[in-house]
Amino acid sequence: MREAGFIPTLLPLLKDTNPQHLHLVSTSVHILEAFMDYSNPAAALFRDLGGLDDTISRLHVEVSHVENGSKQQDEDSEIIGRSAQLVAGTSTELDNMQPLYSEPLVSYHRRLLMKALLRAISLGTYAPGNTARVYGSEESLLPQCLCIIFKRAKDFGGGVFSLAATVMSDLIHKDPTCFPVLDAAGLPSAFLDAIMDGVLCSAEAITCIPQCLDALCINTNNGLEAVKERNAMRCFVKIFTSRTYLRALTSDTPSSLSSGLDELMRHASSLRGPGVDMLIEILNAISKIGHGLCFVHLN
Structure with missing residues (x-):
């Protein structure tokens, strides 16, 4: 699966900051984590493709949400509200869609994502043959x-x-x-x-x-x-x-x-x-x- 291009396919999801996609991003990071945990070449590829830098950058985004507290929650609420309006205005074919994530659920998935990101960073720093600084360009x-x-x-x-x-x-x-x-x-x-x-x-x-x-x-x-x-x-x-x-x-x-x-x-x-x-x-x-x-x- 590594040779089939799974890692470069999943990496762009790290830059998806839509609160409604947190679960998807978290799942993607879990998959990347599994690749690195069971395959040394996968960890090296993860670093070579800039995965470690992107993971650290995404961690910074998520940590900033918590650090900024209510301000970020208000922004998330606004995004969720706009998403709800968008869904409400679409065709009746979307009526059976699962409900959008509530704010508590968004917070829950955000925490799960941070855990996955930290585990991925820990694994990413152990890429074989790595002689560079452990932080990448995002040190x-x-x-x-x-x-x-x-x-x-x-x-x-x-x-x-x-x-x-x-x-x-x-x-x-x-x-x-x-x-x-x-x-x-x-x-x-x-x-x-x-x-x-x-x-x-x-x-x-x-x-x-x-x-x-x-x-x-x-x-x-x-x-x-x-x-x-x-x-x-x-x-x-x-x-x-x-x-x-x-x-x-x-x-x-x-x-x-x-x-x-x-x-x-x-x-x-x-x-x-x-x-x-x-x-x-x-x-x-x-x-x-x-x-x-x-x-x-x-x-």
Whole structure:
């Protein structure tokens, strides 16, 4: 199918910004993602045809919709209204068409599209034989998009936040020399702010933290020092001692966190001290909660 021209056929859909076509664009990106996931030549072709640049540009469009908030929603409503008028004025053959997407559904598909775009970007940066900068010609846009997602994590949700964090981590692991570019864009700082100000109550958002801290610590100058200076390990204290995160810590989340933290402290030995302090603080907090419950029960 790759040789049949599927990839160049699907790429132009990335530039279709009609809100009513979000589901179609999202499906197309999923197909491109599948090609890259199972075929290394497909990933190379995706990059060669400018697919990575177009994907980053489209991510910027979608992130801007969320960043601009109500203004963009008003524009979408206007477009939807015009589309509805157009459908109403057409022949009766269109009467049986499915209803146009409502605003909540448009928002839902927009979020699905952002997830697909982030996964495609992550796969696209791993094209074999790639010696170019991982961002393509849109290198200024990608850090900017990720930074906005981190700064407005609650607006984007845990799934998008997690994938954005994974992209940042992948970029650093793929090319550690790109850290100064990301740092200049304020990306590491935005991520640390996001987790220190209160991690989203999402299993995805929580489990991505260790691997991202690990990636930041690869840069032993600014990255590691920023993690230590912000005492980023303390973000887990609230996660493990607050009732708010109980649902997010179900299923495999604790074991995933355990593995991630173990790997982080093995790779960044200077974080072992803060890591142990964090664990002691968590245990002390849990102990106090337990004593409080016992006191209430006895009374």
